[in-house]
Amino acid sequence: MDEILGQVLRSAVWERLDMLTELAKRADAPSLLSVARSELPRLTEGWRSMLSAHEPDEKGNCPVCSSRWRQQKAPCSVWRAAYEHLVAGGLAPQHTPRRGKSEPGSRRSRRLAGAR
Ligand SMILES: [Zn+2]
Numbered sequence: 001m002d003e004i005l006g007q008v009l010r011s012a013v014w015e016r017l018d019m020l021t022e023l024a025k026r027a028d029a030p031s032l033l034s035v036a037r038s039e040l041p042r043l044t045e046g047w048r049s050m051l052s053a054h055e056p057d058e059k060g061n062c063p064v065c066s067s068r069w070r071q072q073k074a075p076c077s078v079w080r081a082a083y084e085h086l087v088a089g090g091l092a093p094q095h096t097p098r099r100g101k102s103e104p105g106s107r108r109s110r111r112l113a114g115a116r
Contacts (some may be wrong), residue, residue: 047082054078 023035056074057063065072075083 047086050078051082 020035020039023032027035053064054062054074054076059071060074061071062074062076062078065076065078
């Protein structure tokens with residue numbers, strides 16, 4: 001995938017996440033219920049799909065995060081992030097990073113926060 005297409009794809013995903021965050025904050029109850037019914041299954045399916053790709057192989061390494069030269073023992077960063085966000089954080093709002101509207105630095109700081 002070339003660099004520009006990669007950038008477009010990443011921007012589209014960030015915008016989608018921003019939109020869902022805004023909806024969660026501001027939509028009225030009926031709209032929120034409707035969005036939850038349509039989006040929650042998509043999000044869980046997305047996590048399942050991503051986590052399936054990062055299931056450890058027979059040697060206990062992540063096949064996606066490992067390279068030819070360096071093996072990544074499971075659980076890899078994707079599985080650790082899943083645990084942190086879905087289980088340890090319990091999807092509670094206080095565990096989501098606080099951020100302002102869409103000031104220029106917010107995407108960068110989110111990426112940095114997500115990279116931990
Ligand atoms: Zn992995």
